Amino acid sequence: MLSDITLGQYFPGSSLLHRLDPRMKIILSALYMAAIFLAKNAFCHLFTAIATVLLVLLSRISLRVVLRSVRPILYVLIFTMLLNLFFTSADGGRLLLDFWVIRIYEEGVYRALFMALRVVLLVIGVSVLLTYTTTPIALTDAIESLLSPLKLLRIPVHEFAMMMTIALRFIPTLIEETEKIMNAQKARGADFTSGSIFRRVRALVPILIPLFVSSFQRAIDLATAMECRCYRGGKGRTKLVRYTLHARDFVMLVLFALGVAMIVFGNLRLPIGRLYS
């Protein structure tokens, strides 16, 4: 059950997206998001959809896996769609359905569809660009590097990145630990899956207490181990992996910038089926 999470989001591979500089991937994700939210008409939405499909193909991650990333937000998606469908007021578009208190306008249908499309594309695009193709460690490294100018403002960027790295590093460990403790308590006849809510919450006590105890112990051990190896924060610290930008990074950057430009142009010049502003 929990082991599905242990695997995390990262899928090992050697596709172009895997090899891109993680810092560039963060920048590309920002551009991608901008493009998605700038898109305002059918042409632009089609364009972002095609671009997203191309990204998925580039990542060489199976479609099944990619679609799985959408599953957790399915309910949110349906909810926003319904909201858009029912609560778009009559400032344009034909009235499609008028039944009791429900009034559905043409524009409401379009809004619902495009909102859903946006959210789905956003989740798929960002997962493919970042979480599926970048190890969490590379990601925090890249964030640290991108945020490093903030050091001038005396913001402890390195320390935040280190905290994030440690947190990420210990997620699988904690999950493994939880699973072990759960199994140990199950072996003693604990039951986590039946009974009232109250009973189930109480059944968590035998898991949470050992988990807290060992987490604190682990934190103390880790701090000691880091101090033993003379860790004193970010000052003067060098990195094992140094990222360098390659031609491919710049090519992608240019392509993405062109994409955003295309959307802006499309919004202005190609008002094909202008739907909403």
Next chain:
Amino acid sequence: MYKLEVKGVTHIYGAKTPFEKTALSAVNVGFEAGQITGLIGHTGSGKSTLVQMLNGLIRPQSGEILLDGEDIWARPKEIGRVRTRVGLVMQYPEYQLFDETVCRDVGFALRNAGMDEAEIDARVREAAECVGLEASLLDKSPFDLSGGQKRRAAIAGILAMRPEVLVLDEPAAGLDPRGRADVLGYLRRYRERFGATVILVSHSMEDMAQYCDRVVVLRRGEVFLSGRVDEVFYRSEELASVGLDIPEVMKIALALVERGVPLSGKLYTVDGARDAILELLKRRGC
């Protein structure tokens, strides 16, 4: 008939993902009633998976686990019953301690089974005695015990269920030699007292030699060797080929045999080798 039998069990983790890993493939093992069977193998040999299958924590993807000849998964809803009949002591079991007092913690399984408090109390005392925990410790917080005491309290938590089959994953790991001997000795005594079947996972060939009747060697998810302790240990070359070592004392004894000293008997334990040497000396009239 075997007390507990593993029949054609195959288990693959993360099937059809890049992380696919075969933990067990077509494993057949039988554990005889009333014996101590050692389970040995390297990290990643599938030991832990197998051990967790024995009491139904993991359901095998194919194959079956038979307890007294009955498939434990025949009625999945009643798997809880199997878990009290096959007691599993996980690796580093002291991490499962959680309750306010040692007494309550040891009785956790019994309370889950809905036993009444008077009987729980009697069982807890009996289990504590089984592992040599003094009664004065029972009212302490489990977090105030020493490492060795915690380990014993955790084992007592399983023994309190009086399992017919007791499975232990490295029960002596991380203990000093005295603690090791104590813990393994308690198991032997539990077996004698309740006629239980014991399955002992260990890395230590010395422990295997001293405490087990039979040994099963796993390698990469398959049974590599299995048989009586002496049968397995006399195949030292095969053991060496999977990176396992015969006990030190046996190496010395075999080296002596090679040099023409006619030793025979249980050369794989220190006591056995000592007896063999004394026997030989007696025969030679020293």
